[in-house]
Amino acid sequence: MSEQIAREQMEYDVVIVGAGPSGLSAAIRLKQLDPDLSVVLLEKGSEVGAHILSGAILDPVGLTALIPDWKEKGAPLNTPVKEDHFFLLGPMGKLKLPNWPVPKLMNNHGNYIVSMGNVCRWLAQQAEELGVEIFPGMSCSALVYGDNGEVRGVVAGEFGLNADGTPGPNYEPGMELLGKYVLLAEGVRGSLSKQVMAKYDLRNGYPAQKYGLGMKEIWEIDPKKHHPGRVSHTMGWPLGSNAGGGSFIYHAENNQVFIGLVVHLNYNNPHMYPYQEFQRFKHHPMVAELLQGGKRVAYGARAISEGGFQSLPKMVFPGGALLGCSAGMVNVPRIKGNHNAMLSGKAAAEAAHAAIKAGRQGDELSAYETEVRTGAIGQDLWKVRNVKPLWSHFGLAASMFAGGLDMWTNSLFGFSLFGTLTHHKSDAAETGKAKDHKPIDYPKPDGVLSFDRLTNVAFSFTNHEESQPAHLKLVDPTVPIAVNLPEFAEPAQRYCPAGVYEVVATDAANPKFVINFQNCVHCKTCDIKDPSQNIVWTTPQGGDGPNYPNM
Structure with missing residues (x-):
């Protein structure tokens, strides 16, 4: 036009x-x-x-x-990092990893916790x-x-x-x-x-670009639990073998913590539900104790480019x-x-x-x-070019050991033991067939620490003029029901962190694919992860979308 x-x-x-x-x-x-x-x-x-x-x-x-x-001009870098913590989580416990084996490039000394x-x-x-x-x-x-x-x-x-x-x-x-x-x-x-x-x-x-989905909430917590400048990262639970990724908990200013989960989008199981993994994460004893008595004040999500040097x-x-x-x-x-x-x-x-x-x-x-x-x-x-390929090809344990060793040799000696590894498939092509994977049973959000998607989307302050054309386009409108539903259990219902996509069955014989574009937080996950590459994200009219306060 x-x-x-x-x-x-x-x-x-x-x-x-x-x-x-x-x-x-x-x-x-x-x-x-x-x-x-x-x-x-x-x-x-x-x-x-x-x-x-x-x-x-x-x-x-x-x-x-x-x-x-x-600094003299007043840039809002107000919270220098004071302490770094790394944890490996299990369902109920945690293992604190020592800082000394971590490559120096991972040290956050001199960095700042900020709202970008x-x-x-x-x-x-x-x-x-x-x-x-x-x-x-x-x-x-x-x-x-x-x-x-x-x-x-x-x-x-x-x-x-x-x-x-x-x-x-x-x-x-x-x-x-x-x-x-x-x-x-x-x-x-x-x-x-x-x-x-x-x-x-x-x-x-x-090689193809690789992506993650990052979901984030801002919480105001009890001042007694707040430690400005404290940084925590976790790996392991709740993702386990279902997907790669990890969490972050950053103690910012004004008694706020930035808490989030990154899920690598190369996961195979189409029943995977990244948003619910994030909500489940907050019920881990370490996290629940921190958030108890606090309140969530903002939510949002966006995709992250993770392919690194090879995927430029x-x-x-x-x-x-x-x-x-x-x-x-x-x-x-x-x-x-x-x-x-x-x-x-x-x-x-x-x-x-x-x-x-x-x-x-x-x-x-x-x-x-x-x-x-x-x-x-x-x-x-x-220096870090092999960390993501190692994680993608061999899993968390191998990437922690081999990736850490690779970063040390690159930092100290300027070479890699592995040369330059590459990425093989797009994240969309990594999606497996529904029949080959088991559905995952997720607990119902409790409304205190965990929330349903639509409730949380309200905290992204998203708004779209509803009379405009949907900015989420289908290359072939028949694909969601004719292909994605029988083969992949239509994963758009789950990978979207804003509840944009639904399969509505008014009767069992005639399910319909519904796009609630008004909910979209512009994360682009659908454009990336749809196994048929049938969804195209375009821009809505100007000013529409999330209105993040200080994400």
């Missing part, structure tokens, strides 16, 4: 899609390099930070490289003071291509479509925002990033580049990616500035690709 509508156009030097840490860092660096550059940053959330969810422990290396005097939503809000203030134009509530629904096939810009701000996709009475066609370069900083599995990967075959020669695609294309999690820069054993996202934004800005200064536009920013692969980001990811 976007090709058929005449739209107003606005020209900029650089167009940036996504006000996360990578996009904001790119915008800031561009204006630091040349205050006269025109830079626009487009954010689909209702405000900067509304769609940001991360653990998060922030390694400030990226922030320091971008804004060396961030609030960090991004602060970065937006810095960007606007430099003259960056930031437009929140502006979903980018399409790419604009130039005469030579390069990415020339984006369509942003289309509102008022009817449910069938036709213009409604208050339709606004949006604008074409054009730039010499377009930087895509959409986060994991961004819709425009998927399009450029397909159009320019950016994944050719690189080609990151440049004619007219632009992929930044941060759009490419996949999370260091899995450290459970950190925000520092690399910021460094990638800085590197992309420097490459774009040099190209514009040289009179170029619309070509590939090869200097950015080189910097990511050989600079600080590449070095960070290279």
Whole structure:
């Protein structure tokens, strides 16, 4: 439809899609390099930070490289990490692992427990003071291509479509925002990033990306139990052999703890229910004692790119580049990616500035690709490149021993005992047939420590205009009932952490697949894990989705 509508156009030097840490860092660096550059940053959330969810422990290396005097400028890094704890959990007990065998790169000394939503809000203030134009509530629904096939810009701000996709009475066609370069900083599995990967075959020669699903709650707890700066990570129960992953419990400021579970999406059993695993985790005695008497104040979920160095695609294309999690820069054993996202934004800005200064536009920013692969980001990811493949192929115990040994040899001697392992299948292809796996019996949430999905989604403050087209598209509407239900017990009912998908049986012979897109928290899990790859996540109209307070 976007090709058929005449739209107003606005020209900029650089167009940036996504006000996360990578996009904001790119915008800031561009204006630091040349205050006269025109830079626009487009954010689909209702405000900067509304769609940001991360653990998060922030390694400030990226922030320091971008804004060396961030402390003096009042960046919201208020809770330095004071103590690190690692636990292996069983159903009722725990084993505390000593810190001394843990590779030094896992040490959180010098890092901060933060709300990345609030960090991004602060970065937006810095960007606007430099003259960056930031437009929140502006979903980018399409790419604009130039005469030579390069990415020339984006369509942003289309509102008022009817449910069938036709213009409604208050339709606004949006604008074409054009730039010499377009930087895509959409986060994991961004819709425009998927399009450029397909159009320019950016994944050719690189293994599939691997993903996890991260679910997080913020709790206000009894001040007597609160220890600002305490960091705990766990492995083992409740996931066990059902899936890889682990938990985090971070004691932030204001008597709050950030608690979450990451489930690797390469699990085989289609009866697996990641959200219920998270709720069950909170009933472990160690966790229940901490939360007892407290209250949950926020909930959210998002996918995490976990493939590491091997799964980085080609990151440049004619007219632009992929930044941060759009490419996949999370260091899995450290459970950190925000520092690399910021460094990638800085590197992309420097490459774009040099190209514009040289009179170029619309070509590939090869200097950015080189910097990511050989600079600080590449070095960070290279040292841990085998941890995720070891975990995926051989399980938790092997990955703890072999992965730890591999990180030590990489850190101390600069080589790996395993060379460079690779990933074999996509997470969707890892899903097994329902007949080959046993259903899992999950306890009913008690409404005190654990909650049903719809109750928790209310704490993500998600809202979507219901009259618009569903932003979750089915390639073939018959597949959920004709294929996924008989073969995989339709896992969308379970892998979605927001209760978007249902199989409704008004009578046994005619089940229906229902998409409650209003519940969507934009985690992208469905786009990743659907075994038939039949669900395509696209952007709803601007401002819709979660409204995270300080995730």
